[in-house]
Amino acid sequence: MGRSDTSRGECRFCKKSFSGRGFGKHLLTCPGKKERDENLNEKKRKGDIYYIKIAAYGFYWLHVEIKGSATLLDLDEFLREIWVECCGHLSQFTIYGERYSSYEEEDDWWGDAPKSMKISLGKVLDVKDKFDYEYDFGSTTHLALQVLDIRKGFIKGKIRILARNNPPVYICEKCKNIASQTCQACWDDFCDKCIEDHGCDEDYAMPLVNSPRTGVCGYVGDAY
Numbered sequence: 001m002g003r004s005d006t007s008r009g010e011c012r013f014c015k016k017s018f019s020g021r022g023f024g025k026h027l028l029t030c031p032g033k034k035e036r037d038e039n040l041n042e043k044k045r046k047g048d049i050y051y052i053k054i055a056a057y058g059f060y061w062l063h064v065e066i067k068g069s070a071t072l073l074d075l076d077e078f079l080r081e082i083w084v085e086c087c088g089h090l091s092q093f094t095i096y097g098e099r100y101s102s103y104e105e106e107d108d109w110w111g112d113a114p115k116s117m118k119i120s121l122g123k124v125l126d127v128k129d130k131f132d133y134e135y136d137f138g139s140t141t142h143l144a145l146q147v148l149d150i151r152k153g154f155i156k157g158k159i160r161i162l163a164r165n166n167p168p169v170y171i172c173e174k175c176k177n178i179a180s181q182t183c184q185a186c187w188d189d190f191c192d193k194c195i196e197d198h199g200c201d202e203d204y205a206m207p208l209v210n211s212p213r214t215g216v217c218g219y220v221g222d223a224y
């Protein structure tokens with residue numbers, strides 16, 4: 001019966017036999033260990049990535065990916081930046097009848113106050129879920145959202161845009177050329193030339209931009 005050589009050992013990653021002294025050196029280059037570490041790192045980096053479609057009024061839409069660990073507040077900030085922010089109005093998500101507001105109630109006397117947006121998507125949304133977003137409860141902009149897919153993966157940052165609608169083309173009410181501005185008094189669209197002499201005060205002129213909030217309140221364009 002041979003005695004086992006306790007000075008040697010088997011690498012648990014690649015199953016090769018090494019002497020104790022040689023083992024440390026081996027570990028630095030062991031392909032089995034390298035592969036395992038990479039897998040662990042991958043797993044750590046990977047999380048739920050939500051693929052969400054955001055649409056408004058038929059011709060405005062965005063396809064985005066957002067981390068499941070991101071909050072409704074992160075999504076609210078994104079929507080404000082790209083589409084709706086004009087003067088800091090309140091906003092709200094509605095998910096299965098539950099409201100999540102950008103304004104947090106100090107205390108909830110009646111128990112019917114909206115919830116905070118500081119909650120992760122992973123806690124409130126699942127694949128195929130449809131939900132709503134409203135910005136400004138005076139001149140409200142309504143957005144319809146849907147989770148199209150959830151995958152395991154990693155993206156840089158919390159949110160990224162996959163696709164966005166091309167800017168809509170508006171026609172000047174007077175000369176039929178491409179319009180660049182809209183009038184908040186008569187709600188017609190005009191080119192830069194015609195807006196000046198169409199009869200309304202120039203203070204009502206607003207730029208036409210690629211946003212469902214174009215021409216509404218003080219909206220002048222996105223931050224992107």
Ligand SMILES: [Zn+2]
Binds near residue numbers: 027
């Ligand atoms: Zn090894």
Ligand SMILES: [Zn+2]
Binds near residue numbers: 086087088089217218
């Ligand atoms: Zn406003």
Ligand SMILES: [Zn+2]
Binds near residue numbers: 172173175191193194
């Ligand atoms: Zn014109």
Ligand SMILES: [Zn+2]
Binds near residue numbers: 184185188198204
């Ligand atoms: Zn006008």
